[in-house]
Amino acid sequence: MRSAAPTAKRERRAPVDFAGKTYLAPLTTVGNLPFRRVCKEFGVDITCSEMAIANNILQGSQTELALLKRHKSETIFGVQLAGSRADVIGRATEFVSRECSVDFIDFNMGCPIDMAFNNGGGSALLAQPRRIERILRTMRHVADCDITVKFRTGVKNNVNVAHELIPQFEAWGAAMGTLHGRSRQQRYSKSADWEYIGRCRGAAQQMPLFGGGDVLSWEDYWAHLETRQQCDGIMVGRGALIKPWIFREISERRVWDISATERLDILKQFARFGMEHWGTDSQGIANVRRYLLEWQSFLHRYIPAGILEVLPQNINDRPPPFVGRNDLETLMASPLASDWVKLSEMILGPAPDGFAFVPKHKSNSYEG
Ligand SMILES: Cc1cc2nc3c(=O)[nH]c(=O)nc-3n(C[C@H](O)[C@H](O)[C@H](O)COP(=O)(O)O)c2cc1C
Structure with missing residues (x-):
């Protein structure tokens, strides 16, 4: 891995203006580069890589490194990292920030799967604020681009912690946060809790808070964003997989009866x-x-x-x-x-x- 000369002070990249932009969720396997290009054609603003495991990047895994690639059509592009150790994530962040073309690096605190959770990563971190603090401060220190966070309401149903964590994420250097309105336990059962996302928006001082969960129509999108003002922007995941033209419907505010x-x-x-x-x-x-x-x-x-x-x-x-x-x-x-x-x-x-x-x-x- 190449490292910059110690004397060369790198310029920080311009901060991203996230608020109000459409955001295609990171989607393991299906959120590959060709799919993201399709969504770009339909007008999505922000795209993100599939989740890359920090440790695998440092080990030079070719499949993991391939996830970091950006297509030139991706105008605002981030890489998502997952892991549980500040030193490992810090080194992976440094690598991505220096060697890859990115506007932001997102840290995953939402992954529900057992393999991540049992290693203390993904949504398991939501129960460990001190560890999150170390990780985010390290990322912020070594990256020359924005650091963003993606998280859930909490680990367990009915024990919401996101509203308490948001001001801290901000204090530890996060430039933007995305809240998927479900707990780890909930997975995809029951609807996402948009009312809670709305409450969480009030917990952030400056940091734009994006919401995510279940958006499949332009009506839902604008209801959350404008009518109910529950967030500063919306991330769309399965909605874009089921109908990638959703981004056109959102900007044109009309249904497309596509043949x-x-x-x-x-x-x-x-x-x-x-x-x-x-x-x-x-x-x-x-x-x-x-x-x-x-x-x-x-x-x-x-x-x-x-x-x-x-x-x-x-x-x-x-x-x-x-x-x-x-x-x-x-x-x-x-x-x-x-x-x-x-x-x-x-x-x-x-x-x-x-x-x-x-x-x-x-x-x-x-x-x-
Ligand atoms: C197939 C699939 C893969 C996903 N992969 C990731 C991932 O790599 N990183 C991540 O933070 N979230 C991942 N998610 C969660 C989504 O980014 C999103 O937060 C979630 O699906 C809720 O939004 P939706 O209801 O619009 O799909 C994935 C979801 C799906 C369905």
Whole structure:
């Protein structure tokens, strides 16, 4: 790893003006560079890498280092780091800040999965403010860009701690915070608690507070941001996976009754971006297919606006099976992985013999 000459004092990059911008959530596996490019085409302002484990970066893991790559279309781009030790995170922050093109580095305090939690990382940190303080102060000290934080309401249901932590995050150097309005225990069950996000906004002095959870329509977006003024900006995760054109709907404040052919064109564009990113040899195409299928495990949940009885679609409602306005629309709504493979074949040609696909994320289910 290269390090800057000790005498060379590096300039701090200009702080990011986050407030009011649309923010595509960091999304492990599915929030890859080609997907983020698709969202950029639909007008999202801020993008973030998938979560990268600080320790793996320091060990030079190629897969982890690949996560740090920014596409030139990403105008405001951050890398998200996860870990539990201030020294390790500090060195990874220094590396990212010096060697990568980033506008901010986000620290993950929301990851609910056991592997992170049992190592004291992700949402486990929410119960350890002294440790967070060491980590954030170190990150702030070594980075020449903004440090941001992403967190949940707390570890357990009904024991909210975010409102107490927010003023401290700010004092320890965070330039922006994003609160996913659920506890670790809650995972994706029940709706995100936007009222609590609104209360938390009042706990911040200067730091913009972004909210996140369940936004799948422009109506929800503007209701949280403008009507109820619950936050300074909104991060969209599954909503962008299910319908990446949500960012256009948000800026135009109207529903787009997109046709199945137009949706297929989006998939074709993803495949083009994917081939640029992963390559066009057989391994490259295999990657494009795999990531397209991972994405389809979310995309199939979209219900075309034109056939929905009551708008907008609610992210936590499991829709009854429906027949689309043409065969392609019906195929795109299929919950069967074998149908997703058929879709991939329309774009990438035949899958290898005996190919089968099992999605990685459980959150394509409704409880996740
Ligand atoms: C497939 C998937 C992968 C995710 N990966 C990450 C991640 O790498 N880092 C992170 O902070 N949050 C991650 N999240 C959480 C989202 O960033 C977001 O906070 C959460 O999904 C709530 O927002 P939503 O209801 O708009 O999806 C992930 C969520 C999903 C569904």
